[in-house]
Amino acid sequence: MKQYHYKIRVEGHLTSDWSDWFEGLTIRRTSNGETVLSGLLDQAALHGFLAKARDLGLVLVAVNRIES
Numbered sequence: 001m002k003q004y005h006y007k008i009r010v011e012g013h014l015t016s017d018w019s020d021w022f023e024g025l026t027i028r029r030t031s032n033g034e035t036v037l038s039g040l041l042d043q044a045a046l047h048g049f050l051a052k053a054r055d056l057g058l059v060l061v062a063v064n065r066i067e068s
């Protein structure tokens with residue numbers, strides 16, 4: 001399955017400890033109180049991430065696929 005680079009923004013700050021929980025995505029906290037998770041995901045992994053985010057009660061701000 002083809003992978004794409006995604007940038008996903010959520011409300012609040014997550015620590016880098018969450019990286020393993022989120023399929024090895026890179027975690028970056030922003031100055032505006034959001035967290036940006038980024039990395040390569042296929043469609044199954046993206047849906048898995050979204051299910052985990054829902055289960056944890058994270059508020060999604062944006063999900064963007066980055067074209068290379």
